[in-house]
Amino acid sequence: MEMMKALVIEGVHELIYKDIPVPELQDDEVLVKVRACGICGSDIPRAKDGGVHSYPIVIGHEFSGNIVKIGNQVKNFKEGERVTAAPLIPCHSCENCSKGRPAMCTHYSFIGSRQNGAMAQYVAVPSRNIVQITDKVTYEQAACIEPITVAIHGIERIAHLQSGKTAIVYGCGTIGILTMQCLKAKGIECVYVIDIExxxxxxxxxxxxYKTINSSEIDVPMYFEKHGKVDYVFETAGVNILQSQVLSLVKKTGSVVYIGTAHHDVTIPSKIFELILRGELNVTGSWMSYSAPFPGNEWKAAMEYLQSGKIRVDEMITHKFHLSAGYRAFKAMLDKRQNSLKVMYVMD
Structure with missing residues (x-):
């Protein structure tokens, strides 16, 4: 049996660098040799708190590499191709999948969550999830395509996004900075970014x-009451207080998009909630990054943005580790003194 190195979660704080079998391929799958794998914020509770569906599990869903083996039924790819992959594995047969809404699938799997992921030397991926990358895009850059698609999908939750409008991105993590860049790529130059760091x-x-605001130093609602509210607000931090506050920052008939996951109960004061009614606000959530035909135009656009330079990620990759570093990479994300943004395992 052929073996490979992987980071395996076997319990709370038990992220073990060890040998496990190389995945066996299904007929419709390809085997990807992983070259780079980013750590997503959603990976932290999986590694730190045991927030997994089952043990043992290999996590990691932001990755790139090259195909080293193909299943018997795979015709459209060949060995050696440089690729990334969409980690969602929808059933393709439920009501939502049949209507072109794969992210709403009720019987899905997910690479790096419900099945073994890419914090390993190799990962098995359905061929329909594969996205080719060009020689102009590095493996590290390509490992950022998945979070770029999350930002694109969030922006496109606004049906009629118009250039020349104004926007706020609340939260300056990976998704926040990518959302700001994607807005600019779509012609919105006046993008405020708010954070406390x-x-x-x-x-x-x-x-x-366009302008950055430290919300620990400035009263944000008062600032926009004075200088004018914006057309669009994107909440990417997942902070319950902000998830209420953002409703007060948008113009009447404006749009609010929630991208950040809520970790605590969100309480909205009645006066803030009434702004939705009186202003006829468009309030929506954004979940993952997929559309039809699967995996969606978000993935094509992310590649094009990277290749053209409209989206830059090199400055965002603040820390790189070999896979054998194990939990030290997660500690870099959790230690505020290290000023980490995107932390990545680089295999070579």
Whole structure:
């Protein structure tokens, strides 16, 4: 039996670098040799708190690499191709899948969550999930395609996004900075970015934010009452207080998109909630990054944005580790003194 190195979660704080069998391929799958794998914020509770569906599990869903083996029924790919992959594995037969809404699938699997992922030397992927990458895009850059698609999908939850409008991105993590860049790529130049960490705000400014605001120093609602509310607000931080506050920052008939996951109960004061009614606000959530035909135009657009330079990610990759570093990479994300943004395992 052929073996490979992988990071395996076997319990709370038990992220073990060990040998496990190389995945056996189904007929419709390809085997990808992983070159780079980013750590998503959703991976932290999986590794830190045991927030997994089952043990043991290999996590990691932001990855790139090259195909080293193909299943018997795979015709459209060949060995050696440079690729990334959409981690969602929808059933393709439920009501939502049949209507072109794969992210709403009720019988899905997910690479790096419900089945073994890419914090390993090799990962098995359905061929229909594979997205080819060009030689102009590095493996590290390509490992950022999945979070880019999350940002694109969030923006496109606004049906008639118009250039020349104004926007706020609340939260300056990976998804926040990518959302800001994607808005600019779609012609919205006036994008405010709000956070409490000056280092991240400085990076957002460097990468094109119209204005950055440290919300620990400025009363944000008062600022926009004085300077004018915006057309669109994107909440990417997943902070319950902000998830209420953002409703007060948007113009009447404006749009609010929730991208960040809620970790605590969200309480909305009646006066804030009434703004939805009186302003006829468009309030929506954004879940993952998929559309039809699967995996969706988000994935094509992310590749094009990277290749054209409209989206930059090199400055966002603040820490790189070999896979054998194990939990040290997660500690870099959790230690605020390290000013981490995107932390990545690089296999070579």
């Amino acid at each position: 000056d280092e991240k705000l400085e990076l957002a400014k460097k990468m094109g934010a």
